[in-house]
Amino acid sequence: MLLVTLFCQGQELLQGVVMDQNSNPIPGASIKVSELKNTGTITDFNGKFTLSLPEGIYTLITSYIGFETQLSNIHINPSEETHIKIILKQSIEELTDVIIKGKTAAQKTKEKAFEVEVIETKGLKNSSVDINAILTTIPGVNVRQRGGLGSAFDFSLNGLSGKQVKFFIDGIPIENFGSSLSLNNFPATLIERAEVYKGVVPIYLGADALGGAVNIITNQRKKDFLDVSYDVGSFNTHRATVNGQHYNKKGWMFQLSSFYNYSDNNYKIDDIEVRDELGNDTGIRRDNVERFHDAYNSQMVRVQTGLVDKSYADRLIIGFTASANENEIQHPIDPQNPFGKVFSENDIISGSIEFEKNNLIKEKLKLKIYGSITQNNERVVDTSSRKYDWFGNFIERGDQTLGEFEASKTLFEFKDNLHLINALASYTFNESNTLNFSYTKNYIRRKGEDAARTGRIAFEDPHIVNKNILGFSYDIKLLDTRWDTAIFSKGYLLNSEGIVEDLFTNVEEERFTRFENTFEELGYGVATTYKILDNLQVKGSFERTFRIPEGYEVFGDGFLLKSNPTLSPEKSYNVNLGALFNRDFNGFKLQMDTNLFFRESENFIAIRSEGIFSRYYNTADARSTGVEGEIRMLYNSFFLDVNATYQNIIDRNAGENAGVDFLRNQRIANIPYLFGNARIGGAFENILAKKDQLNISWSTYYVHDYPLTSFVEGNPEDRDIIPEQISHNLALGYSFDDGRYNVSVLARNITDAKIYDNFEIQQPGRAFYIKLRYYLSN
Numbered sequence: 001m002l003l004v005t006l007f008c009q010g011q012e013l014l015q016g017v018v019m020d021q022n023s024n025p026i027p028g029a030s031i032k033v034s035e036l037k038n039t040g041t042i043t044d045f046n047g048k049f050t051l052s053l054p055e056g057i058y059t060l061i062t063s064y065i066g067f068e069t070q071l072s073n074i075h076i077n078p079s080e081e082t083h084i085k086i087i088l089k090q091s092i093e094e095l096t097d098v099i100i101k102g103k104t105a106a107q108k109t110k111e112k113a114f115e116v117e118v119i120e121t122k123g124l125k126n127s128s129v130d131i132n133a134i135l136t137t138i139p140g141v142n143v144r145q146r147g148g149l150g151s152a153f154d155f156s157l158n159g160l161s162g163k164q165v166k167f168f169i170d171g172i173p174i175e176n177f178g179s180s181l182s183l184n185n186f187p188a189t190l191i192e193r194a195e196v197y198k199g200v201v202p203i204y205l206g207a208d209a210l211g212g213a214v215n216i217i218t219n220q221r222k223k224d225f226l227d228v229s230y231d232v233g234s235f236n237t238h239r240a241t242v243n244g245q246h247y248n249k250k251g252w253m254f255q256l257s258s259f260y261n262y263s264d265n266n267y268k269i270d271d272i273e274v275r276d277e278l279g280n281d282t283g284i285r286r287d288n289v290e291r292f293h294d295a296y297n298s299q300m301v302r303v304q305t306g307l308v309d310k311s312y313a314d315r316l317i318i319g320f321t322a323s324a325n326e327n328e329i330q331h332p333i334d335p336q337n338p339f340g341k342v343f344s345e346n347d348i349i350s351g352s353i354e355f356e357k358n359n360l361i362k363e364k365l366k367l368k369i370y371g372s373i374t375q376n377n378e379r380v381v382d383t384s385s386r387k388y389d390w391f392g393n394f395i396e397r398g399d400q401t402l403g404e405f406e407a408s409k410t411l412f413e414f415k416d417n418l419h420l421i422n423a424l425a426s427y428t429f430n431e432s433n434t435l436n437f438s439y440t441k442n443y444i445r446r447k448g449e450d451a452a453r454t455g456r457i458a459f460e461d462p463h464i465v466n467k468n469i470l471g472f473s474y475d476i477k478l479l480d481t482r483w484d485t486a487i488f489s490k491g492y493l494l495n496s497e498g499i500v501e502d503l504f505t506n507v508e509e510e511r512f513t514r515f516e517n518t519f520e521e522l523g524y525g526v527a528t529t530y531k532i533l534d535n536l537q538v539k540g541s542f543e544r545t546f547r548i549p550e551g552y553e554v555f556g557d558g559f560l561l562k563s564n565p566t567l568s569p570e571k572s573y574n575v576n577l578g579a580l581f582n583r584d585f586n587g588f589k590l591q592m593d594t595n596l597f598f599r600e601s602e603n604f605i606a607i608r609s610e611g612i613f614s615r616y617y618n619t620a621d622a623r624s625t626g627v628e629g630e631i632r633m634l635y636n637s638f639f640l641d642v643n644a645t646y647q648n649i650i651d652r653n654a655g656e657n658a659g660v661d662f663l664r665n666q667r668i669a670n671i672p673y674l675f676g677n678a679r680i681g682g683a684f685e686n687i688l689a690k691k692d693q694l695n696i697s698w699s700t701y702y703v704h705d706y707p708l709t710s711f712v713e714g715n716p717e718d719r720d721i722i723p724e725q726i727s728h729n730l731a732l733g734y735s736f737d738d739g740r741y742n743v744s745v746l747a748r749n750i751t752d753a754k755i756y757d758n759f760e761i762q763q764p765g766r767a768f769y770i771k772l773r774y775y776l777s778n
Helices: 002-008 105-110 131-135 551-555 654-658
Strands: 011-019 030-033 040-042 048-054 056-063 070-076 082-087 116-120 141-145 153-157 165-169 191-198 212-218 225-233 237-247 252-263 272-275 281-286 296-308 315-328 343-359 365-381 386-388 394-396 412-430 433-450 463-478 483-501 512-533 536-547 570-585 588-602 605-610 613-618 622-635 638-651 674-685 693-703 725-736 741-748 767-777
Touching: 011 070, 030 048, 040 048, 048 056, 056 082, 070 082, 105 116, 105 191, 131 141, 131 153, 131 191, 153 165, 237 767, 463 551, 483 551
Parallel strands: 011 082, 165 212
Antiparallel strands: 011 048, 030 040, 030 056, 056 070, 116 191, 141 153, 191 212, 225 237, 225 767, 237 252, 252 296, 272 281, 296 315, 315 343, 343 365, 365 412, 386 394, 412 433, 433 463, 463 483, 483 512, 512 536, 536 570, 570 588, 588 622, 605 613, 622 638, 638 674, 674 693, 693 725, 725 741, 741 767
């Protein structure tokens, strides 16, 4: 079937551009072929389009709102290339009802064979939210943050979490970008949409993901604009963004993206067993203890400039990114022992170059190459010998060599030198057959130093991780493009070297051992979708995949987390089976999406305590099964979104490891297994003036209770249970002058419910934020 489809269709490529009478390109114009049912396309941002057609004579029907429909006759001749320019005349007729049929980039992505969720941020840019808050609204996603703005978080997707889920910005991995550029501080104002791939990940992302991937798409529109925002809120929180770009007629572009975040994070937490500065239990429990050493600030500037739409390159862009943060540490995992001076810092400097060219080799080959060089500096400062209580009182330790962690004082710093190469080549034989190749190289070299310590220092000898991933896929469309399938394979290559520290030996010569590790493996998979009806499609996908340990897991942090270069990659078999339904009932739009998932994983990488230290090991073999569903409804200006997820995650060898039979195949604790959210609201236009808009929305998040340590061990009445959690948010936004001026108010956790993270540590309560935004565009 592949050979017949590939070589017997004999189709030729038609290229064209649609413009108005002033020679301005018209993006989103519809082009249909009169003689061929279901054959057509829409123009891109530059008004350009391509179609693959057999030899013959055809009539193109070109239409766009506000313009007269244009009929164009073309002759497809295999002996010559066919180009056409279509000029649409502006319609002077007054239109009453207009029906626009077209698909946005988000809709096209969601209808791919892969199980993927897409969220567009156009309606969220005026809200005081970051990316994590947006992603939490997706079925199967649960984000547990360990505090306020900028705190560490656990991102879970279909039961797999942490490093098992990869994160990208415009297809470029950010796994080694440190804590100053992360989803917990990246504002929604700077992005266009977010794509969440579940379990099975396409090769173009170049990911060794086990549980899925999140791809953040920033602005891709070729037009001048300026977007400035500032918001202020509870806990002395301030956030600002400046985002803008300029394109000139000679093909030169300049783009600036930047943000600044600050918060004291001085929210109150309840039921803390307060101890004095000597560590003595006072015998009472106090409510409303305020966090006094938890401030956070971060900033980022990203500049890109270069050439676009040239004969030798569609994009030739150089970029520069600088980011930094400072994060005060209120306490380790145990909140009973607060800190008053400990903090961490991170700063990054990165340079990049991007090349993209389409329509090579008879306009069938697309090529995209990205390269970057980055220096990442992480620093932990613990130089105070004080011991604090929760009221800010303190005493000086008798041993002045100890810090607040009750270990030696430290000014530990490590420097990562990284380089990244990401390349993608795509060759389109015809409208139905495409061949894709990808290559990603991620290299990291870590070196450590500590001016406050004597003796051996972590990463004194450089540690290296060299990760290479090759991808190949063949995409085929059959049955008049109703059946779309991608068959792919990925090659994983890892080389790492470093020093392993044995904490349990007193022989100095045996305490530190150099180790090298090499890994080579092949993954493979398939993703397919079939449109039963125009508004109903089914999906299925399977992948045998691996996740190579990251630098943080292999190297540790040089402080309390020790290195383990012997870590083996995680392995998983991922399966999805889903359906997507869209229907418009005379203005009432209904969308339903459901997915059954199965994950069979081996060599899970988990952290294990070694006294006050910890280290990552390959431990559990896990199986995750579940179902998720979502319903979206839109009528006129009102919308309602509801979704829910149920998942069952078991440890298949826990009983064997513990020597206890009844633990075998038991559900893994400290992971939510039932959760969901709902959002309702509306948009109302021309309230106080023309071209103004009022937006109102209410959102609710629910997580069922789950145990902290075990579902089966111990007396059920004595188990630590993270209680059921329900929180509500209310958002109001008003825009006027056609969206140029915007003001919004957000009430988060408006009922002041108690929300907890995965260590049963309380999260911020009720909070209010106000945001001002100015947007100017041509």
